Amino acid sequence: MSASQADYKDRQFLAVIGDEDSVTGLLLAGIGHVTNPPDSQKNFLVVDSKTENAAIEAAFDSFTTKRKDIGIVLINQHIAEKIRHRIDTYTAAFPTVLEIPSKEHPYDPEKDSVLRRVRRLFGE
Amino acid sequence: MDTEHIDTFLERYLLLLHEYASLREQLSSLQTGIYQNIARANFAAERGMRFGQDYYDERMQASRRLAITTDDDQGAPSFAIKGEDSETEVQVTPEPTVEDSETESKHVDDAADGSKKQEAEEVKTAPKKRRDPLKWFGLFTPTPLRQAQAQSVQAIEEIIPKLVSVNAQMAQVEIEVRRARKKRAKAEAAAAKQEQVQESGGGREIVA
Numbered sequence: 001m002s003a004s005q006a007d008y009k010d011r012q013f014l015a016v017i018g019d020e021d022s023v024t025g026l027l028l029a030g031i032g033h034v035t036n037p038p039d040s041q042k043n044f045l046v047v048d049s050k051t052e053n054a055a056i057e058a059a060f061d062s063f064t065t066k067r068k069d070i071g072i073v074l075i076n077q078h079i080a081e082k083i084r085h086r087i088d089t090y091t092a093a094f095p096t097v098l099e100i101p102s103k104e105h106p107y108d109p110e111k112d113s114v115l116r117r118v119r120r121l122f123g124e
Numbered sequence: 125m126d127t128e129h130i131d132t133f134l135e136r137y138l139l140l141l142h143e144y145a146s147l148r149e150q151l152s153s154l155q156t157g158i159y160q161n162i163a164r165a166n167f168a169a170e171r172g173m174r175f176g177q178d179y180y181d182e183r184m185q186a187s188r189r190l191a192i193t194t195d196d197d198q199g200a201p202s203f204a205i206k207g208e209d210s211e212t213e214v215q216v217t218p219e220p221t222v223e224d225s226e227t228e229s230k231h232v233d234d235a236a237d238g239s240k241k242q243e244a245e246e247v248k249t250a251p252k253k254r255r256d257p258l259k260w261f262g263l264f265t266p267t268p269l270r271q272a273q274a275q276s277v278q279a280i281e282e283i284i285p286k287l288v289s290v291n292a293q294m295a296q297v298e299i300e301v302r303r304a305r306k307k308r309a310k311a312e313a314a315a316a317k318q319e320q321v322q323e324s325g326g327g328r329e330i331v332a
Contacts, residue, residue, distance in 0.1 A: 008201060012189040014280070020176045025158040027180065028257050028269070029276040030187035043186075046177050071190040072203065072288055093201065094192070096288045100151065103159040107152045114291055118141060121298055 008094050011071030015063040015095070016044040017056060018076040021103050026074065043070060047079050057083050063095065070095045077112075078105040087113060130304045137297045140290055147287045154279045161272035168266055175269060179260045187255045188280055200296040203285040 014031045016023050023046050026032075035041045045051075045059040060083060063073045077099040080087050090097060101107040109115050165175050187207070194201045258265045258273060 008192040008194070011192055013186055014188075014190060014284070021159055021162050022155075024176050025155070025162060025272055025276050026280065027184070028158075028273040029280040030255065030257055031280060032180065032184040032257065033186035034182060034184050040182075071192050072284065074284070093292070096203075096291065098284065098288055098291070101155055103163075106156075107148060109148075112148075114144065114294065117294070117298065121137070121301060 007068075008071065010069055011094055013043050013070050014072045014074060015067075015070045016074045017047060017059055017063070017079055018044075018074070018100070019079070019102050019104075020046050020048065022076050022100070041067070047076070053082050057086055060086055064090060064092065064097070073097045074100050076100060076102040076105065077108060078102055081111065127308065130301060130308065133297055133301045133304060137294065137301065140294045140297065144287065144290045144294065147283055147290065151279055151283045151287065154275045154283065157275045158272045158279070161268040161275070164268035165266045165272070168268070175261055181257070181260050184257070184260075185255060188277075190285075200289070200292040202289045202292075205281045205285050207281065 013033050014026075016026050016031070018026070023044050027044065031043070033043045041062075043063070045056070047056060056079060060073070060075070063070050071094060073095050075087075075097060079102075080097075080099045087097060087099075097113075099112060162175055166173075169175065189206050191204045191206050192201050193204070258269065261269065
């Protein structure tokens, strides 16, 4: 129990991977954080049509594996689709990953990893 | 006995699922509102102005932070958001004030205590003002953007922490259900074996 406590007690930030409006909307609530220089690591990634999947994957890796100060990773569902293999194989308790709708892509329960888990539980 | 256990778990699971679905609905409607308000703000803005990443503060500091706790009984973590008035805020702000007041005192050694105090107070309030993300976009922010902020705060403070907490509880119950099912399967297999042994034993007796 103590090991897991050490794992979550420093996780005080939310991270966002999303399109510009999603990130702007969430940052308006005051969750945006840039660490002190020289690192100056941001806790968000704005994804547009030019952003490569490798960059999304790198941000996801950074937020979930490298950084130990993030407790929740919010990601637009349509962007999560681009790195679905990474999202589905991610099983760690912290940080927790939550898929959220975006402006042009409303929430689709079919793609929701939680509801897929529900189906697996009842389908066994 | 085990079946009853599993049913209780599943009942709890369905309640959590219901809560999850309703939170999802609330989050969707709040986010739709946020997007509509940002679009409205962009529509009414001056030509070329877009409320987006070009205006983000490169040194932004989070004013809403996460607090994760675990309930020992259930083991599932619970998430909460601490806002501006919480203790963490008080702990975070002093860093720049200490540095600034030190350098100031070197320059103005003979200054009166009163002015020093005033300066310190100004420094203390400055980061708080800068922390409001609305200020990134200028002094006079349009009403739709304020509305978007209010909806975003509600989503961040009320919906998202609950949603991830329910998710964690669901994951916990899933583990319990699978464990109970395994146990039941083992018990059934053992019972079937015993039955077989008894049957074959009985068969021999008949033959004998």
